[in-house]
Amino acid sequence: MPDQKIDNLLNLAMDATPQERRKSGNLNVGYDPATRLWDVIIKYSGPESGLAGNGIQVVSLLGGYAVVTLPESEIDEYSHRVQVEFMEKPKRLYFELFQAKGASCIRTVQTGRNGLTGKGILTGVVDSGVDYFHPDFRNADGSSRILRLWDQSIQGNPPQGYVTGTEYTKEQIDEALALGENQGRRLVPSSDYSGHGTSVLGVAAGNGRASDGVNQGVAYESDLLVVKMEIPRENSFPRTTELIQGIDYLVRQALTMGRPMAINLSFGNNYGSHEPYN
Template identity: 50%
Template sequence: MDSQKLENLLNLALNASMQEREKSLDLDVGYDAETNVWELIVKYNGDLARLNNPIIGVEELIAGYAIVTIPQSLIQSLVELEEIEYVEMPKRLFFHLQQGKEASCILPVTVREPYLTGRDTLVAVIDSGIDYERMDFRRADGSSRIAYLWDQALQPDESRGFYPPEGFLTGVEFNNMQINEALAESSPEERFRMLPSIDTSGHGTSVAAIAAGNGLSSDGRYVGVAPESELIIVKLGVPQQLSFPRTTELMRALTYVVQKSVELAKPISINLSFGNTYGAHDGTSLIERFMDNVSEIGRSVICVGSGNEGAAGGHTAGIVSGETRVELAVAPYERALNVQLWKEYADIFRITLISPGGEQQIVETARTGTIRLRMEQTEVLIYIGEPSPYSINQEIYFDFLPQQTYINSGVWTFMLQPVKIVTGNFYFYLPSSVVLNSATRFYSPTPEITFTIPSTSQKVITVGAYSSIYDAYADFSGRGILLENSLEAGVASGWVKPDIVAPGVDISISNGMGGTQFVTGTSFATPFVTGSAALMMEWGIVRGNDPYLYGEKVKAYLRRGARPLRGEAIYPNPRVGYGALCLSQSLPL
């Protein structure tokens, strides 16, 4: 089936065979092959309650968004409903893995007047979970500072008192009383029986320790930025073994934490240290627009890492004026690969795909829909898309699938020839470098516009990384684009990304066993800003200095107080935005 109410990738997935979906990196995300059921993101108007039945599940979120679980055979009927405006499939999310308080000017406002600690604020960490037993997340009396912990990966069990949060269908929610009851048990086995939530990767625990840990360094100072804030933790659900969380889990989590903030009547700073590369990077996808809506609920700030794709070679861009060749090196043993080509719909290119062995196939772009090509030992599944109601951009999506075990390695060439050119701008993206061989990359990569989604949402604070040792930009950090260059570069949205950068190279944190470990990546730059936002809201809202210090106002203050970095002459710029986090200069003390 093909419908303009469905995003291009979902149209292609529904047109693909079961075998093609299984081989693809993206076409099976949100699909359960055993039940033939999809989990979909829906933008709607009116009321979807009438759809809720034993066959179709509806979780209404906020601002006209919902997650619908529906058999594939009923999707056609779903999109025919007048209430349904647009539907997308979920996308996988990848954590951004690759001494900061002093460099970020946090100590001047925490160790002396006004002695900010994050008291009566909330810090939400939506990640891989938390080691709730760690002393970093407890008060002096040993009780937990975690107000709520929602583990989306656990199964509800009424006999054990395990229930999902009100209004949600998945996972198990634990409140502060339940967490303290588990901590009171002397036996690790009994604690686990009462609260079986584990951070198996340690990623979420590390992020939480930077943003809000209250462990002490050797000189007696707190290691975390907002050590007296309360925590709301969401462990993102992982739908399948060896898989990654999805954007649907993120949308549930964001709805949950902002609702808790309103319920508790406390300002909240939310940390997201993950993303993906799928999309036009212009803020127009449902997840990006959803996050802009979430940011307007209550008194909140959302901080998102810009990703680690800056030097990964997974993006290239240019202008088609004559024949243009884009070469992609595919390493041996790649089981699957996809390539997104984004361009303005007004431009028309003739595309010729050339395989490593020299075989050439013309990709007919005059009509939208699915195309299948067989080139050497690789099947190429192509979808020629149309603009969505929210974007002027057109996507041409290439999914490379092996006929046997691996796709053909070597140089794949996309030859672009102008037919009708207005701007001629084009943008190619590969999947996240986390799932590819490091040698799979474009021969002439473009480092600009390499931030990951959802850091592209307009109203979030997008955080890049720099090295506090060299006081210089870290080249892995996802880059954005300058406001004054946005039209020239063909980007319709005119905002600067990233907003600021924070320390993200060799950050020393506790390992929970009396030692330290070093972590690198925008994952760990982001919580410096998250914790700083909590301190700013404590100063403004909790202490009554500025009851409107949340949302875009926090971003504006952080931009204004940012300090310059070595090697950066013009601000804002695509690498570091307005500069490096400097909290003491961002507060109007």
């Protein structure tokens, strides 16, 4: 019967053949075949003094955790020590974009003859702005994928029907890009100081030019509409009045262009009733 103090994956690794472990790509994570030693994570209680031993190395961590390096032959016996509450094998870490795209099946719909790339649609974002010089938001010829950029924090030329900020067109952004960063940012002085808007737009629609196609977003061939919310006031965050105007602007732009659009909103709150509907 599997040891109940050992997590399922480590139990499975112990029961598998060496060939099965190598093929799995996961069961051998934490195992060094050259030394036949395992790195494992344990939760323990009591003194640290009884954790180490002959051929067993322990790195004690806060909260009653430790990383233990020990021979594979010692794992079962080690788990029966009184102070050991639980033992698990390491898991491989991935870049979040890779993991998320796989889990959401985005890679499946992007590949193949009729793969979906976002071509012909608009991706809109209301956030902290965008680094419009970033390669992921530029076409192969260096021009911008951003069709409109409304920076609510720069006063002077708001979009028609609105009273705050300045709207920049693709033509203005392309001119700024052609001038280079020093002069271009004087022409279009919109910046993303926190980097949050740039990051989420990259996940939603980055084309991967900065990483030779490795870090492509979801709709990587879509055109972009960006709203940077007004300079934060109380508690360093924008307000819902700015957010709703940003959404309204994006919808109006999509209607005017006659194109479908997906909007990414990574700002929010948990105000209001949390009572379930009957």
